[in-house]
Amino acid sequence: MTLRVGITGAAGRMGRTLVEALGNAEGVELAAALERPDSSLVGADAGELAGLGRNGVAVAGALDTVIGDIDVLIDFSVPAATLANLAACRAAKTAMVIGTTGFMSEEQAQIDAAATDIAICKASNFSTGVNLCFKLLETAAQVLGDEVDIEIVEAHHRHKIDAPSGTALSMGEVVADALGRNLKDVAVYGREGQTGARDRDTIGFATVRAGDIVGDHTVMFAADGERVEITHKASSRMSFARGAVRAAGWVGTQNPGLYDMQDVLGL
Numbered sequence: 377m378t379l380r381v382g383i384t385g386a387a388g389r390m391g392r393t394l395v396e397a398l399g400n401a402e403g404v405e406l407a408a409a410l411e412r413p414d415s416s417l418v419g420a421d422a423g424e425l426a427g428l429g430r431n432g433v434a435v436a437g438a439l440d441t442v443i444g445d446i447d448v449l450i451d452f453s454v455p456a457a458t459l460a461n462l463a464a465c466r467a468a469k470t471a472m473v474i475g476t477t478g479f480m481s482e483e484q485a486q487i488d489a490a491a492t493d494i495a496i497c498k499a500s501n502f503s504t505g506v507n508l509c510f511k512l513l514e515t516a517a518q519v520l521g522d523e524v525d526i527e528i529v530e531a532h533h534r535h536k537i538d539a540p541s542g543t544a545l546s547m548g549e550v551v552a553d554a555l556g557r558n559l560k561d562v563a564v565y566g567r568e569g570q571t572g573a574r575d576r577d578t579i580g581f582a583t584v585r586a587g588d589i590v591g592d593h594t595v596m597f598a599a600d601g602e603r604v605e606i607t608h609k610a611s612s613r614m615s616f617a618r619g620a621v622r623a624a625g626w627v628g629t630q631n632p633g634l635y636d637m638q639d640v641l642g643l
């Protein structure tokens with residue numbers, strides 16, 4: 377069976393990469409591509425937009441005009457657009473892959489609620505390497521325990537609109553959970569001025585925004601006399617897109633529920 381997939385933000389950085397990844401994947405096919413209703417790109421060919429040549433899929437401006445043509449919607453856009461698409465998918469019983477980051481906790485609650493009716497695979501990062509790093513981080517935190525200072529440093533391109541990155545926050549959650557801490561209580565987002573000495577239980581975050589960096593993440597476990605650093609560097613958005621397309625093929629056959637890339641990879 378071939379699953380029919382729709383892509384939102386089809387002209388965006390991830391949207392174009394997803395169109396390319398879908399063209400190379402098996403068991404899934406591009407059935408719809410979406411942009412804003414008032415976008416000048418509505419009606420354009422999605423393959424041409426992605427720089428691949430015509431693929432015959434015209435960009436639509438409204439999800440309700442194409443939702444009957446798709447089995448799974450892949451959404452990498454902005455939280456407000458994702459939540460509007462979530463409501464439409466919930467009503468139509470269409471599965472979703474959500475890659476958008478930067479949701480507030482009450483927005484995440486809407487996703488949790490929709491997952492009682494539809495299958496949703498949501499991940500802050502769909503690359504295999506980052507999902508492996510989540511496992512390595514859990515082990516590192518368990519072994520190094522409370523004897524180390526933990527700092528998370530992330531760097532992304534100048535266009536990124538949320539900080540810290542969703543991936544950095546997920547890494548913080550993995551480490552905090554492994555240590556029995558609540559990230560909300562221990563996170564420190566940047567430092568300035570007379571900060572006082574570091575509190576051992578805190579988990580620090582630092583953000584770099586520069587140039588065309590695709591996505592770098594380092595978690596540092598620093599003790600007196602040694603430190604461990606676990607680093608992932610993405611050099612192509614295709615690493616995220618391939619994972620999201622794999623997730624679409626997987627989530628399209630699941631019962632309602634909220635899943636992540638670890639479920640897709642069986643980690």
Ligand SMILES: NC(=O)C1=CN([C@@H]2O[C@H](COP(=O)(O)OP(=O)(O)OC[C@H]3O[C@@H](n4cnc5c(N)ncnc54)[C@H](OP(=O)(O)O)[C@@H]3O)[C@@H](O)[C@H]2O)C=CC1
Pocket residue numbers: 384385386387388389390391411412415452453454456457474475476477478499500501502503542616
């Ligand atoms: N989970 C993962 O593995 C990854 C997640 N991401 C996340 O994906 C998201 C998108 O990133 P990226 O592709 O770089 O961003 P872009 O800005 O390049 O693309 C976003 C797309 O969404 C569209 N869009 C924005 N607002 C709306 C709206 N209100 N209604 C309809 N469409 C809208 C944009 O259209 P327009 O240009 O007209 O605004 C654009 O086509 C971010 O949240 C990012 O953090 C990114 C990479 C990997």
Ligand SMILES: O=C(O)C1=N[C@H](C(=O)O)C[C@H](O)C1
Pocket residue numbers: 477500501532536540541542543544590591592
């Ligand atoms: O906006 C991006 O580009 C990315 N966003 C995701 C995040 O916020 O973690 C994933 C990746 O790092 C690229």
